[in-house]
Amino acid sequence: MTPLLEKECFPPQVSILIRSINRIPLLQQALASVVQQSYARIEILVVAAVPDHPDMPAACGPHPLRLISSDCPRHRCRAANVALDAANGAYLLFLDDDDWLLPGHLEKLAAALTEAPDLLAAYTGVQPIDEDGQPKGGPIDLPFDELRLLAGNLMPLHAVLFRRQVIDLGCRFDENLDLFEDWDFWLQIACHSRFIHVPGVSACYRMHASSGVHAMAPSVGSAYARVYGKWRHLWSEGQIAGIMAQVWNYPELQERITEQQERITEQQERIT
Incomplete structure (x- = not known):
């Protein structure tokens, strides 16, 4: 079989990377949204960020599932790096255990990456949802702007599908950050490639008041200062x-x- 036919018959595998803090009902909703994807080649990694995480089945629908457990708490950035190290897919996407994907999310992002082999990441629109499951404001679906990304995050974590090559380029989650670790990760990728913007909402992002991030004024506060201090x-x-x-x-x-x-x-x- 020629390499071209192999590419046509076997689309790149996508690894869905989920950091779990044992919110099982929410995790089940996130996993169910992966099962609803039309994209065929998916593996799911659930990285426990807390000890004594319940066991998980070996499959989620048609997709293989692995639980990476822990005897002690994992910082959110540490859990993300564990997931990066364990992923097998050519394309990777993080999905927090309280968020979910809409049908077609992976297929359109994978198609965008496949059509642009020189670029490392593609992203699309995400709808913020409040704790009651109702839309909160308009969608986050901004076109890519390198300069605006320097000032603040354009993309929720599960908006972005990226190539595993970013790991080889040294992109990692900064375990010294308590907030905005995803923004910092995108900044690292942006040093090597622009992002492909695929307009249209195909995921939901649950906003919790307890995180404190969404109440911050843009560019103000110590969390912003830490990221600016690292990059400026x-x-x-x-x-x-x-x-x-x-x-x-x-x-x-x-x-x-x-x-x-x-x-x-x-x-x-x-x-x-």
């Missing part, structure tokens, strides 16, 4: 110039947004 000395002159240009262009962009909003309001008034 690595910014190139071009990146700094781009940041300054965006700041100077902000009033013009805001004026355009206001004009568009006024036009939309006028059209709505004509319709009604």
Whole structure:
């Protein structure tokens, strides 16, 4: 069989990496959303971040499942790195145990990566959900902007499917971070590749008030300061110039947004 036929018959395996803190009903919902995926070649790794995690079956629907247990608590970043080390797939996606995927999520992201062999990551839109399961605000579905990523996270963790090559390039979760470890991980990948944006929502992101992250004002606070402190000395002159240009262009962009909003309001008034 030729390599081309092998590629056609055997799509790249996707590893779904789940850090679990023993929230079994939520974990079951996350796993069920993986079973609903149309993509065929999936392995599931559940990494216990707490000791005495319940055993898991050897399969979840048609997909093999492995539990990586622990005798002691694992920091969230440590659990993520354990998952990276254990994954077999050519493509990897993290899914926290309280979030879930909508049908077609993996298929469209895998197709985007397959069509762009020189790029390392693809992402799509995610809908924030409150603790009662209701939509909270609009979807997170921004086009890729390298400069904006320097300022803050554009992508929830399970929005992104990435190639396992990022591990060989040294991308790891920084175990010195308590918050924004996913943003830091994307920044590491962005040093090697831009991200492919696949518009359209196909996952849900449960927002918990207890995390404190969502109550933070953008760019303010010690968690932001730690990430900025790590990365700002690595910014190139071009990146700094781009940041300054965006700041100077902000009033013009805001004026355009206001004009568009006024036009939309006028059209709505004509319709009604």
